Amino acid sequence: MTLLNVKDLPSAGMPLYDMRKIFLAEGHYTQVDFSLITIQPGARVPETGDGFHEADEYSYFLEGEVYTESGKETGIVHKGMATLIPKGERHWCENRTDKPCTLVCMMVKG
Numbered sequence: 001m002t003l004l005n006v007k008d009l010p011s012a013g014m015p016l017y018d019m020r021k022i023f024l025a026e027g028h029y030t031q032v033d034f035s036l037i038t039i040q041p042g043a044r045v046p047e048t049g050d051g052f053h054e055a056d057e058y059s060y061f062l063e064g065e066v067y068t069e070s071g072k073e074t075g076i077v078h079k080g081m082a083t084l085i086p087k088g089e090r091h092w093c094e095n096r097t098d099k100p101c102t103l104v105c106m107m108v109k110g
Contacts, residue, residue: 001070001091002084003077006060022082023058031055031109039066039101044094051092055109057085064101068093 002023009020033055039045050069065078070091077083077093085091087109095101 001073004082033107035105039095041098050090052090055107058106059083059103062102066093
């Protein structure tokens with residue numbers, strides 16, 4: 001898993017706008033899914049074990065936080081952070097707080 005704190009990325013476009021390039025991927029894609037996800041307090045995804053996808057998973061966290069294990073990485077991901085989980089990497093997350101965690105997720109299948 002690649003984990004970024006977006007506020008630490010360089011900014012472009014000032015003073016008209018603030019753009020921070022989070023991830024860049026080049027190539028030909030067969031499918032792109034763009035989703036808004038809310039993980040409720042106490043929820044674990046998946047409920048047991050771990051899972052993986054046949055697509056790269058790009059996420060940006062809008063609010064809240066989750067504890068996650070992905071590949072050999074573990075830790076807490078929270079508002080303002082971004083993750084890239086490569087296709088095939090086993091992972092899971094759990095909202096161990098009393099507030100929902102909301103993120104934007106894009107699955108990119110090559």
